[in-house]
């Protein structure tokens with residue numbers, strides 16, 4: 001009488017292992033999918049390098065570096081910087097693209113420049129880290 005339950009027990013123990021094996025097999029392609037997703041998804045790439053932006057810290061970065069041209073309220077200053085509220089350029093770009101833009105700026109010589117005024121790299125503050133810039137981007141995204 002003791003044999004049968006032991007076999008049943010063994011079957012019960014083996015079954016989850018077999019299922020785990022199957023799940024493991026399923027995980028492999030899923031993992032591959034995730035990698036493909038990261039390659040294609042720029043927001044996922046951000047997570048590898050810098051954490052998601054902290055808008056509260058970004059507001060401080062903005063006040064210290066960006067406000068001199070874009071205005072303390074980010075409504076823009078004629079001849080210095082553009083209005084960043086409900087900004088289509090910002091809305092159309094991923095965080096990665098925004099990071100690349102803010103790091104590079106947009107000189108007046110750039111054909112894409114719209115005002116004939118320089119946007120300097122990092123707003124002219126080379127001390128800003130990528131994380132600072134991600135934070136300021138998160139702040140700019142809160143401007144409606």
Ligand code: HEC
Pocket residue numbers: 062065066067068069070079080081082084087088089090102106112113114115116117118119120122123124136137140
């Ligand atoms: C020295 C002045 C100056 C500073 C400082 C500055 N900007 Fe700019 N920024 C500009 C100008 C001028 C433009 C517009 C360039 C053009 O004519 O296309 C611009 C454009 C932009 C744009 C694109 C807007 C659009 O509609 O094309 C973004 C986003 C932006 N700035 C973000 C920032 C952030 C974030 C900071 C702070 C880290 C910053 N800027 C600091 C002058 C400045």
